[in-house]
Amino acid sequence: MTDVPTGYLRLPSHALPIFNSLVGPFWIRPERDGITFGFRVELRHCNPMELCHGGMLAAFADIVLTGGCNHVARLSKFLVTVSLATDFIGPARIGAWVEARPEVLKVTRGMLFGQCLMTADGEPVLRASGTFRHAGEPDPRFNRIARLLEAQPEASAASASSAGR
Numbered sequence: 592m593t594d595v596p597t598g599y600l601r602l603p604s605h606a607l608p609i610f611n612s613l614v615g616p617f618w619i620r621p622e623r624d625g626i627t628f629g630f631r632v633e634l635r636h637c638n639p640m641e642l643c644h645g646g647m648l649a650a651f652a653d654i655v656l657t658g659g660c661n662h663v664a665r666l667s668k669f670l671v672t673v674s675l676a677t678d679f680i681g682p683a684r685i686g687a688w689v690e691a692r693p694e695v696l697k698v699t700r701g702m703l704f705g706q707c708l709m710t711a712d713g714e715p716v717l718r719a720s721g722t723f724r725h726a727g728e729p730d731p732r733f734n735r736i737a738r739l740l741e742a743q744p745e746a747s748a749a750s751a752s753s754a755g756r
Contacts, residue, residue, distance in 0.1 A: 596688060600621075601618055629688060631687070648709060656693055673702070691707040703725055
């Protein structure tokens, strides 16, 4: 098991071995006004220089923005990535703890706009912004984070205090 900072909960894997499950595990930490995602850089995430591959960082940004913004906006819908823009700022070395906090910029009837800043051991490594389409009725398959937090008394209290803000 990887060394994980205090307060993080492991995000459960999907039932099928989909992409997210194959590149994880990912961790979440509820906060008063949002949620933070994290993962530990392993050799399998790296390029030949033993730095986290840019594709892994971009994939993590997409996971943070779709899952995290979905949770923050309380949509419980599948978000389809329409566009994802990334700016690589610095390297994430093997063994680094990488984290990102999704920020919802705007939700419309069919679109969500979000952004995040990703850090590795506290240093900025990537900035990402994205546009995501959502449609249909809420679906419980897409509220995994809420279900995980509801099962954790401390996490539920932190999440509830953010909902009242």
